[in-house]
Amino acid sequence: MVTTATHQSVIHFSRGVPPLEAIPTRELADHAIAAVREVPGAMFQYAPLGQYQGDPALREEIASFHGFEANQIFVSNGALQVLDLLASHLLRNGNHNVYVEAPTYDRAVQIFQRHGGQVRGIPMEEDGIDLNALAKYCLTCSPAFVYTIPDFQNPSGITMSEAKRQAFVSLASRFHFTIIEDIPYRELRYRGVSPPLIAKTPAGVSDIARVITVGSLTKILSPGLRVGYAVSDPETSRQLATLAEGTYLSPSPLCQAIAARCMKASVVHANIERVRQLLKPRHDHAVTAARRLLGNALLSVPDGGYFLSAHLRVHTDEATFVAAAKKEGLVLTRGSAFYPPSSAPPAGTLFLRLPFQALDPEDFALGLERLVAIADGK
């Protein structure tokens, strides 16, 4: 539901949650009912032995969606759980160096750290991670992996250019590190054409073992199904399945079956179109308002996803600013949480993530006005 605010009401620039109208609940319910009616035994028993990589029908659908092979697909309880297993897998051999974008998804950083990762933030440029900075750090200390969200990044909104994707994989080959590309927002493009997946750039295809793609049905079908996946070389996929089997056995057969049926019946494709049409006007108005009110403070002008972001010049510290905003009816996420160790927003600025996906355009603009007024000390 779009929240409509009055001048008195609270505006949330906080969670990146899909609006309920972006979830095809009727179709999901229909396919859930069909699954439990047609194969109740399979839905409520253990997954069969040998299916710890995921429901075969779902793996076929995901493979076909992205143009990979089913033996490259590993399905888990959401993309976060995939990252947890990947961290365990990739950090087991003693190299604990992990490089990530700065800013980046805070929960991913916490997972890498919990698995012993020594995480360093690499600055972002308008077209993605700063490869010169990354190369410099690789010369000192090559990482076990580099984590990127190349499309409409959470939290910045930045998309990595095609040229940079190519150069990124070349760097990975040169310094023998793995790239994890996390693509939850990729399909939510409101204009223009997507650059290829990093795994699908010519350099990526020729060195496929270097790139692991992490995807999710959360933003294009349903968060509640908890279906995330990794696309990798088949051997890595099998190893992730073994690790999953030793952690939680398998995801729920029912949730996987609902997902597979929705993909097969083109519910996902149709819903992607629907979500694009739903969010495009919110995006377009948000961009217009942000250009007008934030100008050069914007980190990027994305063509999709959920987020705009800014480095806002302020005269105070973050805690004071967030508290002042709250008083003015503006709920903010603390932007410093998105900056991993060894990184920070430019001096004198605060980083702000501005989710537009669940806001009425007028409310978004009103929120920005409040934001600027507080920054100006008005």
Added chain:
Amino acid sequence: MVTTATHQSVIHFSRGVPPLEAIPTRELADHAIAAVREVPGAMFQYAPLGQYQGDPALREEIASFHGFEANQIFVSNGALQVLDLLASHLLRNGNHNVYVEAPTYDRAVQIFQRHGGQVRGIPMEEDGIDLNALAKYCLTCSPAFVYTIPDFQNPSGITMSEAKRQAFVSLASRFHFTIIEDIPYRELRYRGVSPPLIAKTPAGVSDIARVITVGSLTKILSPGLRVGYAVSDPETSRQLATLAEGTYLSPSPLCQAIAARCMKASVVHANIERVRQLLKPRHDHAVTAARRLLGNALLSVPDGGYFLSAHLRVHTDEATFVAAAKKEGLVLTRGSAFYPPSSAPPAGTLFLRLPFQALDPEDFALGLERLVAIADGK
């Protein structure tokens, strides 16, 4: 389905999987359909903020089932995932010593080791873990936790006596360790009366922070729902929820809702009765056959659960024995896998887990006859 074997066909003494007729698939399907029809939005959206401890309705039902409070319940993707989070939680403070029963559930040991646990096996007696041996090791080195399966243990079938449960908690208080009691088979009692949960013995109740109970709906409702839980002090429960949020956010709202509705509608209570009636004859015949054919080699004569077990005197090594059994149409799990580090079956014997829950009584007896014949070298 009960597998009926001829003299030529293969008998499986291997997996501890519920037979399909022990799963109330019709009722599960009905409640799944009701859930997606009545509240489709809630089923397919993220779990609400603040529900990372689990679906409140399900936590109420689980609490009431065992006689605890809802704020003590943490729900996860199956009991194995609960053990994974518990290991992470309990081993974070530097004491990596873990004591377990020998034999014990092999997947639990692997989880503890993956979290850095130094696992030692403590011998089992007919009435549960050898507390004198445990106390001796505690004097040298107190563990972070001791893991037990007190009812119809997997793999031995042994149940811990009430007196030993009391003494066990006293030992835990004296040496400041946590007890994890894992109770997947507890409700499947075919005769007699259950001793109290370790957490419910007077000593356990007076020192509740020392005992964490891990439960699962797999053997009494459905493996496919992947619903497991921990019962602990409320603070531990909150900490597990925080860890879960950082690992996979939440379990699927749909699977949790189906479980809650089935518990509320007494499907679980009715199914426990049904499973007892279904498995009691298999159990009784299996016990009779095992007494006749294995005699003193039996580790215990359980009153419930899925498993008998034996220390079988053999003239060969395990790999040779298992291969010979396979030639004779008998599939065995390698019993040594159930023995954690620093433990082994008595010299000259092999440990054998003998699951009876999915076998026709005649086939079970036939399997035992084949087993004895191979051991005797006939």
